[in-house]
Amino acid sequence: MSKILVIGGGAAGMMAAAAAAEEGHSVVLYEKNEKLGKKLYITGKGRCNVTNACDFESFFENVVSNPKFLYSSYGRWNSWDLMDWLEARGLKLKTERGNRVFPASDKSSDVIRTFQKALERLGVVISLNTEVEGLWVEEDRCRGILIKETGKIPADAVIVATGGLSYPTTGSTGDGYRWAGKAGHTVTGLRPALVPMEAVFGDGTPVSELQGLALKNVAVRIQKGQKDLAGDFGEMMFTHFGVSGPVLLSASSVAARELEKGPLELFIDWKPALRDDQLDARILREFEAAKNKLLKNVAGNLLPVRAVPVVLRLSGVPPERPVHEVTKEERLRLVHTLKEFPMRLTGLRGYSEAVITQGGISVKEVHPATMESKKVKHLFFAGEVLDVDAYTGGFNLQIAWSTGHAAGKAAGKPEELGNSSKPEGRREE
Ligand SMILES: Cc1cc2nc3c(=O)[nH]c(=O)nc-3n(C[C@H](O)[C@H](O)[C@H](O)COP(=O)(O)OP(=O)(O)OC[C@H]3O[C@@H](n4cnc5c(N)ncnc54)[C@H](O)[C@@H]3O)c2cc1C
Numbered sequence: 001m002s003k004i005l006v007i008g009g010g011a012a013g014m015m016a017a018a019a020a021a022e023e024g025h026s027v028v029l030y031e032k033n034e035k036l037g038k039k040l041y042i043t044g045k046g047r048c049n050v051t052n053a054c055d056f057e058s059f060f061e062n063v064v065s066n067p068k069f070l071y072s073s074y075g076r077w078n079s080w081d082l083m084d085w086l087e088a089r090g091l092k093l094k095t096e097r098g099n100r101v102f103p104a105s106d107k108s109s110d111v112i113r114t115f116q117k118a119l120e121r122l123g124v125v126i127s128l129n130t131e132v133e134g135l136w137v138e139e140d141r142c143r144g145i146l147i148k149e150t151g152k153i154p155a156d157a158v159i160v161a162t163g164g165l166s167y168p169t170t171g172s173t174g175d176g177y178r179w180a181g182k183a184g185h186t187v188t189g190l191r192p193a194l195v196p197m198e199a200v201f202g203d204g205t206p207v208s209e210l211q212g213l214a215l216k217n218v219a220v221r222i223q224k225g226q227k228d229l230a231g232d233f234g235e236m237m238f239t240h241f242g243v244s245g246p247v248l249l250s251a252s253s254v255a256a257r258e259l260e261k262g263p264l265e266l267f268i269d270w271k272p273a274l275r276d277d278q279l280d281a282r283i284l285r286e287f288e289a290a291k292n293k294l295l296k297n298v299a300g301n302l303l304p305v306r307a308v309p310v311v312l313r314l315s316g317v318p319p320e321r322p323v324h325e326v327t328k329e330e331r332l333r334l335v336h337t338l339k340e341f342p343m344r345l346t347g348l349r350g351y352s353e354a355v356i357t358q359g360g361i362s363v364k365e366v367h368p369a370t371m372e373s374k375k376v377k378h379l380f381f382a383g384e385v386l387d388v389d390a391y392t393g394g395f396n397l398q399i400a401w402s403t404g405h406a407a408g409k410a411a412g413k414p415e416e417l418g419n420s421s422k423p424e425g426r427r428e429e
Helices: 011-022 038-046 056-061 067-076 079-088 108-121 175-182 246-261 276-289 295-301 305-315 328-339 395-411 414-421
Strands: 003-007 026-030 063-065 093-096 100-103 125-127 132-138 141-147 151-154 157-160 191-193 197-201 214-224 227-238 242-244 264-269 341-348 356-358 379-381
Touching: 003 011, 003 141, 003 395, 011 026, 011 108, 011 157, 011 395, 038 108, 056 063, 056 067, 063 067, 067 395, 079 093, 079 395, 100 108, 108 125, 132 151, 132 175, 141 157, 157 175, 157 395, 191 246, 191 341, 197 246, 214 246, 227 246, 242 246, 242 341, 246 264, 246 341, 246 356, 276 295, 276 328, 295 305, 305 328, 305 341, 328 341, 379 395
Parallel strands: 003 026, 003 157, 026 125, 157 379
Antiparallel strands: 093 100, 132 141, 141 151, 191 356, 197 242, 197 341, 214 227, 214 264, 227 242, 264 341
């Protein structure tokens, strides 16, 4: 029996602690908050989208950073393993649109309670209100952890599952990145992702003019120079600072790195179901039905009324013009503006609004099957602290479950720690 210390009582840490205890090891789980799963509690708007029941290929298509690193851990402990594990412990689940899996009760607290009970039953010692100060590393081997009050606590293996930097009030303050850096690991560029973005309209005017306006069934495209970076279809909204909503949160994960270097172009297609010529025909019909009306009044039939002044301004067609006086050239400009409404993205919002942190401990320095460090023996990582992230839909939590499970299963088997010295080129399962 090995002694395993797990740092972080979030999704990855709880899964790792349970998996290690299932192997018969003595496990202590340290959490600096007064309770487990503080971030888990707010996931999925309090409903906790625990995983996604999609096929393997789709799962990896939804992982934005380093999907290949996850082949092994997800292959061994996938969405269905997690669902079976939770249901075997009494948590009923349901699958909604987009294969998103939630507890049937719609309560994230039920997920946390299920883990808590499982950990207690497995004899995991849960040490709440305990902030770990650092790792005890000597001669390239992790010997335990450091805690202010108690000093060094020895262990056979340590699993770092301290999360990222997003929503820091939940306890994710980046401690694991600092410790890993000190232990010789590379921490790749950290940035908020799945995060709202700051923006202005194409003419440089503030977006606050449309603050609170939500759009459904629009297509968005983010462009750098002539290159398309991201595109999506669905819901978005204008905020006092820029843009948010599902399609733009997803797009932010792809655009984040480029946005750090400078502004990007965002184009909104207000009428994705219509080609340019179809939209022109539709506008002509509207104009013919209301010949003597002013453009600003007719445009409300094509767009949310609040958006009319902005769209007309950006198209350069005078709003006070009676529609029968609108020239063909002006009409085509209006079509173009509706199909490619121009905006400029100027920055990302901060960690306090970001669903996840992009970047993290370089996966090149971690064994994908076991999550063990390639630099420091008996040290393991799991969850958001690693340089892996995905789109919304339950994928980020599944990354935490899969990597946590892999770390927990491997951490207590010193003979398997030989994994870390496998000859180069040998394929890890
Ligand atoms: C608002 C919001 C909604 C989300 N909704 C979803 C969703 O529905 N589905 C989904 O898949 N993903 C969702 N996510 C993302 C998901 O929550 C994270 O990917 C996941 O929680 C990462 O798990 P983790 O265990 O790695 O980190 P965390 O859950 O952040 O856990 C890390 C834990 O470590 C503890 N800790 C940190 N440092 C120390 C220390 N020094 N000593 C002791 N303890 C320490 C922290 O207090 C924390 O409890 C959401 C995120 C947010 C912010």
